[in-house]
Amino acid sequence: MAKTAFIGLGVMGGPMAGHLARAGHDVAVYNRTEAKARDWAQKHKGRTYTSVAKAAEGVDIVFSCVGNDRDLREVFDAAASTMRKGAIFVDHTTASAEIARELAAKAEELGLGFLDAPVSGGQAGAEAGRLTVMAGGDPPSFAEAQPIMSAYAANMTLIGPAGSGQLAKMVNQICIAGVLQGLAEALHFGKRADLDIEKVIAAISKGAAQSWQMENRWKTMDEGRFDFGFAVDWMRKDLGLVLDEAERNGSKLELTKLVDAYYADVQAMGGKRWDTSSLIARLERPRS
Template sequence: MSKQISTVAFIGLGVMGYPMAGHLARAGLAVRVYNRTAARAEAWTAEHGGSHHPTPGEASQGADLVLVCVGNDDDVRQVTIGEQGALSGMAEGSLLVDHTTASADLAEELDAACREHGIGFLDAPVSGGQQGAENGALTIMCGGSEADFARAEPLLDHYGRAVTRMGPAGSGQLTKMVNQICIAGLVQGLAEGLHFAEQAGLDRRRVVDVISKGAAGSWQMENRHATMIDDQYEHGFAVNWMRKDLAICLDQARQLEARLPVTALVDQFYADVQAMGGGRWDTSSLLRRLRAVKPE
């Protein structure tokens, strides 16, 4: 029987990782942190206690569980299997959980690397955004063995509303791809609907109040319609990150021979938003693109 997890390391204290690690500290766990920008790690320990360390490997020493939440595949490799990465400090029998939205190929690569060191692994991308991380209400999609999932689940519950094992390593990332594919189409549909309502001279808030109670309702509609109507996008999940995620989806689709015509189209719409200077705008800024496009 695996020993109870009491000490954890958290690698990556961005807009998601910072509050996620905070939930673990508030739960009474000893939390060791690393962040590429050391000042942010210092700010985290000043707020939550624990300890900050100069490398992922040092942060991972003595940790029963190491959690990673960084930017992309290359970032994950650097902080896990790279020089002074987490695996250099992890002990046999410990567990690595990667919360980064990354490729399924990377998840399988990390799983193999961990097994060579007697370390468990889960790929566990999250959905719910900064608000979900702060409120401890993330959806967490996990890939890995049942035994590793059973060890990690009680810890992930501290910031997850729904924590689900989807299958072997890579399954969490594949499920997150489905999530992003669905979001892309939903946001474009919502943007087009609001644009149409505006052009038709309708009270858009009243329109949303009516249709959100029926089949058209969605999380995006509930949480993004007001800021879209007000043309406010300096918040939320950045277009740059969505394009990174959609690139992963489209690459995986080519491997699977899956057809994603709408996703590919919306990805190009996001490229238009980037060209408008909106790389840091929320993904709902697709509406601003429609307002900017002149009819032929």
């Protein structure tokens, strides 16, 4: 059993830290909103601290799941000030590959391990302990962290050196954006064609068109329900990272740019916190 700290107890971090505690690991937590940390500690019989530095002191692994590059840099610097040599910082934030490389270099100078390890599977995956982890970093750090991450992850892959995990997560988000736009247009077309959508999905979901999004989102998309899941604001943040990286590496992401603009339409419709499947909402608007 490992001595750990978990920084950031949002819709992803809270359940992930909970799985660590249930697996028997010693878990210290920090959250910017102290009440959330106290509630977590009471539920899971963990320890809560009012600073990142205190939570990270003397632990084997510090996990983080925060908002963006700036938050991550602040958390890392605070944690690194008290982490023991040889400890590992594992970041589950969806952030840029640049910040991952920057922090990996800092960690190496300080005698720390570092993994950029964004996740896929959403809130449901975090709560079920069935997340997918895409990691960047050195093999020894991954080998040490992997059995501990298994408390909340079903699939874990070391993609390559620092930054590779974030780049793999960008590939993931590109795929999801394209699939959701295709599914939105398909359902919209089927409804306008007066088809029985349930029968159509039953037929095509067993063939080449099948996807996780189809299986898990077609019904709520058909019903126009989006008050759950991965928020449009978060997806636009992720796609912003993707498009910035594409500028750097020269890749052509024409569809991704288009879908990002469609998500901007959904935000303008009041859907900032709607699930990403709400792309269909802009197609279903009454025709003027």
